[in-house]
Amino acid sequence: MEEIMKTLIILAHPCEDSFNRAICDEVKQHLEYKKHDVKIRDLYKLKFDPVLKEDNYSSFYQTELPKDIKEEQDYITWAENLVMIFPTWWNGMPAMLKGYIDRVFTNGFAFRFTKGESEGLLKEKKAVVFQTTGQPEDIMKPNQLVSSMETIVDVGILDYCGLDVITHKFFFSVQHINKEAREVMLKEVNGIVDIL
Numbered sequence: 001m002e003e004i005m006k007t008l009i010i011l012a013h014p015c016e017d018s019f020n021r022a023i024c025d026e027v028k029q030h031l032e033y034k035k036h037d038v039k040i041r042d043l044y045k046l047k048f049d050p051v052l053k054e055d056n057y058s059s060f061y062q063t064e065l066p067k068d069i070k071e072e073q074d075y076i077t078w079a080e081n082l083v084m085i086f087p088t089w090w091n092g093m094p095a096m097l098k099g100y101i102d103r104v105f106t107n108g109f110a111f112r113f114t115k116g117e118s119e120g121l122l123k124e125k126k127a128v129v130f131q132t133t134g135q136p137e138d139i140m141k142p143n144q145l146v147s148s149m150e151t152i153v154d155v156g157i158l159d160y161c162g163l164d165v166i167t168h169k170f171f172f173s174v175q176h177i178n179k180e181a182r183e184v185m186l187k188e189v190n191g192i193v194d195i196l
């Protein structure tokens with residue numbers, strides 16, 4: 001019997017008509033065509049609470065998990081592939097997604113310390129990252145703005161948690177380009193998720 005791959009998309013963009021949403025739709029459509037079981041966590045639509053507060057700070061250290069966090073962790077546990085889609089805001093990810101990681105990627109779930117060494121617990125899962133920017137590549141790259149975000153997201157977060165980062169794809173200058181250029185980018189999206 002043909003194996004069905006399970007893919008979780010985590011989308012962090014507030015607007016329905018955004019290019020990020022178009023990427024999300026493209027990933028979903030293409031992977032469903034390839035017979036993946038695709039689930040989407042649309043963080044703004046879910047009204048996800050991204051603020052790690054005092055009352056659930058201890059959950060980071062895995063004493064008791066709030067219900068909304070347990071639910072998100074169950075989605076991640078279910079998935080074989082994670083696809084993260086987000087715009088660049090102030091040279092990083094939107095606070096919504098950062099807060100999702102702060103609250104959901106808890107110690108004991110996403111990683112743990114054994115004999116003083118950290119160990120990623122989301123092994124055997126693949127990750128693909130799509131990140132859009134307003135600034136052009138030739139401004140961002142010489143200023144190390146791309147490499148710094150790759151380091152933080154791919155090395156500092158995903159690889160740290162044991163995920164195998166397949167691609168971190170940047171789409172540059174997206175609000176300044178025309179419809180045709182956007183279509184070319186969306187075709188590239190298909191080629192990238194084909195690896196999954």
Ligand SMILES: Cc1cc2nc3c(=O)[nH]c(=O)nc-3n(C[C@H](O)[C@H](O)[C@H](O)COP(=O)(O)O)c2cc1C
Nearest residue numbers: 018019020087088089090091132133134135174175
């Ligand atoms: C709060 C905010 C901060 C932003 N900061 C940056 C930035 O640091 N670098 C950049 O290239 N673009 C920045 N932008 C532009 C967005 O990255 C760009 O509009 C987005 O990637 C376009 O995709 P969308 O159509 O899906 O929103 C920022 C936009 C907002 C709203």
